[in-house]
Amino acid sequence: xxxxxxxxxxxSLTACKRExxxxxxxxxxxxxxDQVRPMENRIGGAAPRIMYALGQPYxxxxxxxNQGKRLYDWFGCKGCHAQGGGVIGPALMDGWWRYGxxxxxxxxxxxxxxxxxxxxxxxxxxxxxxxxxxxxxxxxGSYRPSTAAPSRNDEMQARPAENRGxxxxxxxxxxxx
Amino acid sequence: xxxxxxxxxxxxxxxDTDIPPRLLGPQLERIWGTPRxxxxxxxxxxxxxxxxxxxxxxxxxLAMGGVLALLMRLQLSGPExxxxxxxxxNQIFTMHGTNMMFLFAVPVMEAVAVYIVPLMVGTRNIxxxxxxxxxxxxxxxxxxxxxxxxxxxxxxxxxxxAYVPLSGPQYGAGKRSDIxxxxxxxxxxxxxxxxxxxxxxxxKQRAPGMTLDRIPLFVWAMLxxxxxxxxxxxAIMIASTSLILDRLVGTHFFNPSEGGDVLLWQHLFxxxxxxxxxxxxxxxxxxxxxxxxxxxxxxxxxxxPLVLALIATGILAFGLWVHHMFVTGLPRLGESFFTASSMxxxxxxxxxxxxxxxxxxxxxxxxxxPMLFILAFFFxxxxxxxxxxxxxxxxFDTQVHDTYFVVAxxxxxxxxxxxxxxxxxxxxxxxxxxxRMMSERIGRWVVGLVVVGFNxxxxxxxxxxxxxxxxxxxxxxxxxxxxxxxxxxxxxGCILAAGFVLxxxxxxxxxxxxxxxxxxxxxAATLEWATSSPPPSYNFSRIPVVTSANPLWDATILPATxxxxxxxxELLVTTVVDAEPQARESSPSDSIWPFWAAVTTSVLLVSxxxxxxxxxxxxxPVTFALIGWFWxxxxxxxxx
Numbered sequence: 026x027x028x029x030x031x032x033x034x035x036x037s038l039t040a041c042k043r044e045x046x047x048x049x050x051x052x053x054x055x056x057x058x059d060q061v062r063p064m065e066n067r068i069g070g071a072a073p074r075i076m077y078a079l080g081q082p083y084x085x086x087x088x089x090x091n092q093g094k095r096l097y098d099w100f101g102c103k104g105c106h107a108q109g110g111g112v113i114g115p116a117l118m119d120g121w122w123r124y125g126x127x128x129x130x131x132x133x134x135x136x137x138x139x140x141x142x143x144x145x146x147x148x149x150x151x152x153x154x155x156x157x158x159x160x161x162x163x164x165x166g167s168y169r170p171s172t173a174a175p176s177r178n179d180e181m182q183a184r185p186a187e188n189r190g191x192x193x194x195x196x197x198x199x200x201x202x
Numbered sequence: 203x204x205x206x207x208x209x210x211x212x213x214x215x216x217x218d219t220d221i222p223p224r225l226l227g228p229q230l231e232r233i234w235g236t237p238r239x240x241x242x243x244x245x246x247x248x249x250x251x252x253x254x255x256x257x258x259x260x261x262x263x264l265a266m267g268g269v270l271a272l273l274m275r276l277q278l279s280g281p282e283x284x285x286x287x288x289x290x291x292n293q294i295f296t297m298h299g300t301n302m303m304f305l306f307a308v309p310v311m312e313a314v315a316v317y318i319v320p321l322m323v324g325t326r327n328i329x330x331x332x333x334x335x336x337x338x339x340x341x342x343x344x345x346x347x348x349x350x351x352x353x354x355x356x357x358x359x360x361x362x363x364a365y366v367p368l369s370g371p372q373y374g375a376g377k378r379s380d381i382x383x384x385x386x387x388x389x390x391x392x393x394x395x396x397x398x399x400x401x402x403x404x405x406k407q408r409a410p411g412m413t414l415d416r417i418p419l420f421v422w423a424m425l426x427x428x429x430x431x432x433x434x435x436x437a438i439m440i441a442s443t444s445l446i447l448d449r450l451v452g453t454h455f456f457n458p459s460e461g462g463d464v465l466l467w468q469h470l471f472x473x474x475x476x477x478x479x480x481x482x483x484x485x486x487x488x489x490x491x492x493x494x495x496x497x498x499x500x501x502x503x504x505x506x507p508l509v510l511a512l513i514a515t516g517i518l519a520f521g522l523w524v525h526h527m528f529v530t531g532l533p534r535l536g537e538s539f540f541t542a543s544s545m546x547x548x549x550x551x552x553x554x555x556x557x558x559x560x561x562x563x564x565x566x567x568x569x570x571x572p573m574l575f576i577l578a579f580f581f582x583x584x585x586x587x588x589x590x591x592x593x594x595x596x597x598f599d600t601q602v603h604d605t606y607f608v609v610a611x612x613x614x615x616x617x618x619x620x621x622x623x624x625x626x627x628x629x630x631x632x633x634x635x636x637x638r639m640m641s642e643r644i645g646r647w648v649v650g651l652v653v654v655g656f657n658x659x660x661x662x663x664x665x666x667x668x669x670x671x672x673x674x675x676x677x678x679x680x681x682x683x684x685x686x687x688x689x690x691x692x693x694x695g696c697i698l699a700a701g702f703v704l705x706x707x708x709x710x711x712x713x714x715x716x717x718x719x720x721x722x723x724x725x726a727a728t729l730e731w732a733t734s735s736p737p738p739s740y741n742f743s744r745i746p747v748v749t750s751a752n753p754l755w756d757a758t759i760l761p762a763t764x765x766x767x768x769x770x771x772e773l774l775v776t777t778v779v780d781a782e783p784q785a786r787e788s789s790p791s792d793s794i795w796p797f798w799a800a801v802t803t804s805v806l807l808v809s810x811x812x813x814x815x816x817x818x819x820x821x822x823p824v825t826f827a828l829i830g831w832f833w834x835x836x837x838x839x840x841x842x
Contacts (some may be wrong), residue, residue, distance in 0.1 A: 044356045044376045046289040091375035176371030177452045180459045186371065186452035 043173050046088045050153050054079070058152045059136075061129050067137070070129045083128070083160035087173040093161025094175045094187075096154055100146065108183040109165040114142065118166035131159045208232065212769045218744060219764050229768050230740040234326065236792065245792040247331035248739055252338050253317030254635065259338075260310035263345055265706065267301040270294050272699055279692035281680040291676035292359035293378075297352050299362030300382060303478065304389045305345045307620060308431075311485035312396040314627060315424040317635065319400060321730035321737060322418050324409030324746045326773040327789045329402035330395075332796045332831070337395035339800030344388025347808060351381040358382035361674065363475065364445070366456040366467045371449045380449060380811040383442035387807055390435045397431035400424050407773060408781045409729065410763060411748040418728045418751075419502065422509050423488025426516040427481050433520065434477035441470035451814050465530060472523035480519040482616065484512060486623035487554060490576055493623075493630050494558050496726040497573040498565025501752050504557035511550035511557075518547045528599045537596050544594035551587060555580070570724070571645030575626030578653040582618025586611060589664065604674075607667025613660045625652070625705065632712065633719030637735045640712040648705045655698030662687050662694075727752035732760055745774050748781075795831035802827045 050058070054075060063070035076083075083089050097103070105114030115123060124130050124139060135155045138145035146155065164174060164187065177186035208229050211221055218226055236246040246252065273294055277286045286294065320328050328334050351357050358378045360369040369379040404425045408417070417425075444455040445467070454460035456467055495502045502508065524532065524540040558580075567573060589611040593599045602608060625648070632640050671684050678684055722731035731754055733742055744762035746753065753760060763783070766772050771789040776782055806820030 044354070044378065048287070048289055087376035091373075173376070175375060176449055177457075178372045179367050179370060179457045179464075182452075182454075182460060188371075188450070188452075 043086060044088070045082070045086060047082065055152045058156060061132060063129060063133055067133050068125045068130050069127055070133075072129050083156040084163070085173050086160075087175065089157050090161050090164055090173060091175040092154075093157035093159070093164075094178070096150070096158045097161055098178075100150065100158075102158075105142070110184075117162055120166055126163065128156075128159050128163065131162055132156065135159065214769060215767060216769045217765050218768050221768065226743050226768065227738065230743060231738060233768065233771055234738075234740040236739065241794075242792070244797050245335075245794045247327070247335050247790060247792055247796075249316050249320050249328040249331060249334060250635075250737060250739075250741075252331075252334050253313055253315075256309060256313030256316055256338055256341065259342055259345070260306050260313055261706075263301055263305040264310070265702070266349070267298050267306060268699065268702060270298040270301070272695060274298065275692040275695045277676060278678075279689050281678050281682070281685045283677060286676065288676045289359065292674075293352060293355075293357035295674055296358045296361055296382070297348070300348065300358065300385070301345075302616075303362055303482075304385065305341075305348065307482045307616065308393055308478065309341055309389070310624065311427070311482060311620070312393060312400070312431075314489075314624070314631070315400055315420075315427075315485065316396060318631060318730055319421055319424055320403055320407070321634075321733065321741055322421050322728050323404060323407060323412060324729045324732075324742060324748065325403065325407040326741045326745070327771070328399050329407060330399045330790075332790050332793055333395045334399055335793075336796035336800050337392040337399075339797055340388050340395070340803065341392035343800060343804040344385050344392065347381060347388065347804075348385040351378070356381055363471050365471075366445065366448075366464055369445060370456055371452070374449065377811055380446055383446045383449075384807050384811055386438055386442040388804070390439050391803075393431050394435050397428040397435075400428040401432070404428075405778045406775050408776050409746050409748050410774065410776055410781055410783050412776075412781045414779055415505070416748055416751045419491035419505070419508055419512075420485075420488035420728075423484045423491070423512055426512045427484045430477050430481050430484070430516050430519060434474045434481065437470050438474035441467060441474070444470075446810070450810075465527075468527050468530065469523070472526045473520070475526065476523040477519040479612075479615070480515055482620045484515060486579075486620040487512060487515075489623045489627040489630075490558060490579065492726075492728065493572045493576055493626055494561050495565075495752075496630075496724050497568045497570060497576075498561050499568065499725075500561065500565040501727070501755075502557065503560040503564060504553075505751065507553050508557050511553045514550040515547060518543060518550070522547060525594055525599070528596050529603045541594055541596055545591055548587060548591055555584070570629075571640070571642055571649060572626040572630040572724075574646065574649040575622050575629065578649060579618060579622040579626070582614055582622060582653070582656065585661075586614025586616075586618050590615060602667050604672055605667035606663040606671045606673060609673055610660050610663035610667060613656075613663075617656055617660075622652075628709070630724065631730075632709070633723045634730055634735050634737070636713055636716070637719055638712050638716030639719045639723060640716060641708055644704060644708040644711075648701055648708065651697055651701030651704060653701075655694055655696075655701050658694035659691055659698050662691050666691075722754065727755040729753060793831070795827060799824065799827040799831055 057075040058073055060073040060075075061070055083093075105112060106117050109118035110116050111119075115121075120126075122130070124134055132155055134143055135150070135158060136145060136147040150158070161175070174188040176188045208221070208225060211225075212229060221229060234248070236242045236248050236251060273286065274291070277283050277291060316328060316334060320326070348357070356376065356378055358364065358369075358381055360374060360379055360382065364379060364382050367373055369382070404417070404421055444453070447453040448455050448457070448462075454462040456462045456464055458464055491502055491508060521543045522540055524536060525544045528537060528540075558576075569577075589607070593602060593608065593611060629640050629645055632638070666684055666687055669684060669687075671678065671682075678688075719735045721733065721735050723735075724731075729746055729748070730737075732746060742762075744764065745766065747761040747763060749761070750756040763774065766774065766786060771791060772786050773789050774783055775785040775787045777784055802820070802823040806816055806824055809816030809820055
């Protein structure tokens with residue numbers, strides 16, 4: 026009985042976190058979210074401490090992922106990466122990453138740009154927006170089951186809705202270089 | 203002593219004429235009564251117990267929705283208040299509307315009917331009593347799903363009408379809209395079940411002699427309402443199911459790029475949503491038509507016009523849903539048609555008002571609390587009706603659409619038109635249900651506080667709306683100048699809340715220590731007052747025979763039928779038009795299966811928020827529950 030109560034309490038806590046909507050983060054929080062400590066080659070590194078204090082909201086929260094998806098549209102990511110399959114730029118959903126798949130690497134790619142065409146968005150997006158986009162990009166391939174995912178957009182469909190993942194299972198193409 | 207004697211006397215096919223009259227009551231109680239304890243609570247199919255439960259649950263939801271309203275008024279009491287953040291505010295106003303419409307207004311009206319209609323038509327139980335039990339459990343669990351979701355920060359936040367695309371997959375992240383949509387499924391199943399029971403009860407179980415022109419007006423109103431429910435609810439269930447499919451498995455019902463249609467949602471929703479207003483209002487019409495003759499001390503004036511007005515309203519209600527969509531850019535001809543039909547519905551409503559006024563003028567009105575609520579209704583509802591005619595006109599509607607003017611309008615119509623008569627009905631039927639009177643002194647205070655509080659709260663909202671204050675905003679800037687009036691509205695809201703607190707206090711107090719009520723404390727004319735207060739489990743020891751529209755006024759001794767069996771649950775089936783006796787029909791006994799069916803259906807519906815596979819695996823326990831429910835009992839067929 027006690028175990029059940031504990032289980033229910035834990036489940037309800039995850040539910041809270043899953044659905045929470047932080048519409049505008051406090052300025053000190055947003056500043057602290059930028060404190061990534063990258064490795065020397067700017068691939069990988071330590072995420073800002075506050076990320077753990079906040080409970081890694083950009084990974085498992087449906088609202089944040091959905092915001093990331095909207096930013097993916099608004100900031101023209103599709104121009105190079107298409108729906109995630111890649112055109113001019115590399116694919117984001119085939120499991121192959123030039124600069125690492127961890128959140129810090131993707132965040133650095135967004136903020137500072139990468140050689141051969143990836144522009145820097147650090148001056149155009151807020152810190153939490155970049156983390157939202159990071160979370161969405163990491164969810165594109167749907168490698169792992171997640172209880173939080175955005176769903177399809179109201180537009181022509183190029184791929185199954187994200188919440189029908191894992192999309193990776195449906196991918197036949199080998200990693201492209 | 204009588205128990206053992208009855209066991210010896212009562213053989214199969216014992217009629218009520220075979221046993222001594224003084225033993226008839228105890229024997230019927232043995233057959234119809236509900237066992238005590240938890241088992242009896244879960245298995246009972248007595249319409250009075252279920253109706254009582256339904257009413258209490260709906261009023262608890264009313265109180266909870268009222269608390270949400272107060273929270274909103276606290277947040278809006280001044281510009282730039284930081285009491286509630288915007289996300290929480292969105293959830294709160296959505297919960298308030300959803301809760302009041304789906305968990306209070308419609309269920310409470312059907313609940314009163316579940317209790318009162320079988321008594322009014324003089325039968326022993328509602329038709330399909332097990333479906334009735336199932337309906338209550340579905341309603342309860344549906345309400346819990348919504349409120350538990352809200353407690354877990356998963357409350358819907360898209361308005362009580364959940365327009366796509368805001369509630370659709372692209373903008374409605376998370377499971378919030380799914381919880382809303384699935385709550386719809388729960389409550390609509392419950393409402394449809396009750397509607398079917400009411401139609402059959404009213405058409406086939408009326409006391410002998412209760413021809414169509416002798417049916418009490420409340421029963422007529424519930425018949426029209428039940429048909430409206432049956433025609434309206436499927437639209438919203440189709441809409442909410444399509445929404446869930448869009449969100450969960452990526453269908454494209456509401457995605458224009460893939461051939462879907464966003465406006466389809468609004469059409470489906472309002473094809474249900476506008477009749478819904480009348481599904482709430484028509485039972486109130488019935489309540490008013492029951493209360494006024496009793497306190498005017500004369501039969502209602504214009505029985506036939508009233509019945510025809512009820513039916514006309516029920517039909518016209520399906521022809522004006524588009525007036526909720528005037529600003530979506532419809533063809534001019536369509537707008538004109540729906541403007542005309544929206545204004546036309548004022549005609550039958552006007553007929554009703556004048557019939558009631560005529561009854562009051564020609565009678566000798568006694569101003570007891572139920573009657574005071576009716577007078578409050580007249581005043582408030584007419585204001586709401588007039589602002590309704592105003593917004594029926596397209597140019598005016600375009601100006602005030604989505605402003606507080608509309609908020610004021612529909613609160614005037616719904617609270618003035620339905621909640622005031624309902625509170626009057628509670629004061630009116632409370633002695634019948636509990637056997638105790640409510641306090642006349644407190645009742646007058648309740649009327650005063652609620653009516654004054656209501657008008658001071660909602661009338662200024664008309665002005666705020668005309669000043670341009672939009673609906674659903676969580677705050678506003680000080681320069682807009684809406685602050686003082688909003689503060690006034692919030693303070694007046696406290697008066698209204700005080701009235702409701704006093705009302706609930708009076709209910710609880712009277713239930714414990716109210717003055718005992720006689721069988722017919724108001725000297726009313728309809729059959730529910732012919733039995734004891736509270737009624738026994740079998741309602742009437744002999745089914746009464748009706749010879750006029752006001753049986754308790756016109757007959758000094760109410761004639762009764764003879765020859766029903768007493769060793770099983772049996773009631774009388776009569777013809778649809780003339781209520782001639784047709785057959786003796788068995789009535790189902792207590793059963794646990796409706797409860798299990800509701801639990802398994804709930805597991806299926808709630809799980810299907812998270813995975814489509816729940817529909818497959820969840821169907822298995824539902825199947826077992828239904829097999830248990832419908833397992834053949836090898837009882838003989840009913841005899842004509």
